[in-house]
Amino acid sequence: MLNTTHLYREIHQQPQVIENLLQQEHAQAQALANQIRQRNITHVVIAARGTSDNAARYANYVLGARNGIIVSLATPSLFSIYRQPPILKNALVLGISQSGKSPDIVSVVAEGRRQGALTAAITNFSDSDLAQEADFVLNLQAGLEQSVAATKTYTSELAAIALLSCCLAQEDQAMSALQKMPQLVNETLQINQALPQLTERYRYMEQCVVIGRGFNYATAFELALKLKELTYTMVEPYSSADFLHGPLALIDQGFPVIVVAPSGQMHSEMEAFLVPLMERRAELIVISDSGTLLAQAQTPLQLPSDIPEWLSPVASIVPGQLFAMHLAATRGYSVDQPRGLNKVTETL
Numbered sequence: 001m002l003n004t005t006h007l008y009r010e011i012h013q014q015p016q017v018i019e020n021l022l023q024q025e026h027a028q029a030q031a032l033a034n035q036i037r038q039r040n041i042t043h044v045v046i047a048a049r050g051t052s053d054n055a056a057r058y059a060n061y062v063l064g065a066r067n068g069i070i071v072s073l074a075t076p077s078l079f080s081i082y083r084q085p086p087i088l089k090n091a092l093v094l095g096i097s098q099s100g101k102s103p104d105i106v107s108v109v110a111e112g113r114r115q116g117a118l119t120a121a122i123t124n125f126s127d128s129d130l131a132q133e134a135d136f137v138l139n140l141q142a143g144l145e146q147s148v149a150a151t152k153t154y155t156s157e158l159a160a161i162a163l164l165s166c167c168l169a170q171e172d173q174a175m176s177a178l179q180k181m182p183q184l185v186n187e188t189l190q191i192n193q194a195l196p197q198l199t200e201r202y203r204y205m206e207q208c209v210v211i212g213r214g215f216n217y218a219t220a221f222e223l224a225l226k227l228k229e230l231t232y233t234m235v236e237p238y239s240s241a242d243f244l245h246g247p248l249a250l251i252d253q254g255f256p257v258i259v260v261a262p263s264g265q266m267h268s269e270m271e272a273f274l275v276p277l278m279e280r281r282a283e284l285i286v287i288s289d290s291g292t293l294l295a296q297a298q299t300p301l302q303l304p305s306d307i308p309e310w311l312s313p314v315a316s317i318v319p320g321q322l323f324a325m326h327l328a329a330t331r332g333y334s335v336d337q338p339r340g341l342n343k344v345t346e347t348l
Contacts, residue, residue, distance in 0.1 A: 007147035007335040011321050017152045018159045019182040020141040032136040033167035041092050047074040047108035048096040051150040055157035057218035058313050067168045076104035079111050088117045095121045098153040100128025109133040122160045147336045149229045151321050158314045177308050187304040188318045198299050199326040207234040208256035216260045219313045223320035229338050230328040240273045253281040260316050261288045264309025287319050
């Protein structure tokens with residue numbers, strides 16, 4: 001049965017994992033934030049792969065919008081293969097990795113340390129190679145993640161980034177909002193219990209696109225990855241802006257489009273974005289708390305209301321995780337062991 005799988009259990013462990021992280025890593029996040037301020041760091045270089053790279057996309061928006069910090073994603077091959085790393089000494093070099101084992105990610109943080117930069121790691125293993133190279137380690141507090149497809153470690157990575165942002169901003173209101181996220185993720189799980197029936201409609205879906213923008217640009221990439229990993233569907237993620245610059249030509253009657261559109265500053269843009277999709281009679285799957293947007297969808301996936309936009313990715317990925325899991329089960333695929341994949345992938 002699906003509810004006995006590792007993936008099902010790990011998706012439903014997410015509220016507790018996030019709560020554990022917020023309680024147990026607050027002091028470490030505050031210590032890192034203090035060092036960032038003391039050293040007047042305004043630039044963060046993040047090394048990550050796969051799901052963790054999508055968490056880095058979230059950091060790009062959160063640390064930029066809320067803390068005024070420039071975030072760039074590292075090019076690990078410059079460090080591990082070409083041996084021509086850029087100058088890092090005035091940056092925070094942050095590695096994000098569930099396992100902390102991939103040599104290319106470790107090499108970026110190690111080079112940052114060699115150059116005298118402040119280094120940090122967000123990982124599920126505090127004794128990993130990555131953690132050994134970091135001045136500060138935020139442990140994901142996720143416990144062992146046994147399903148190949150990462151779920152609880154992804155949302156914990158997002159929560160760790162949000163926690164660091166709160167510690168940097170020193171805003172009580174923001175921290176209070178973050179503390180509510182375990183409850184809101186639990187609500188998200190509860191209001192999407194009809195997904196086993198809804199996914200039957202997509203049993204034979206061969207391709208689709210996932211659209212998100214702003215803070216949820218990361219969600220588009222992570223949901224696309226989960227669908228690829230678990231359902232073997234050809235899926236491409238886009239921002240709504242990029243999609244209008246050419247890929248819109250893909251859309252004709254019945255083409256599946258997943259739109260991630262929680263309330264916030266992007267609401268009016270996403271509402272306008274749906275118009276040409278409806279004109280082309282696309283098959284719309286909408287993840288939102290907005291009744292206006294959900295009403296346009298053949299398949300509405302609801303989010304709780306009153307989640308601040310900057311925190312919405314922590315919850316908005318959850319219906320996507322459930323959708324991918326149930327679609328894989330509908331197709332008779334193993335949700336714990338997707339074909340050809342390993343839990344830990346070590347790249348150079």
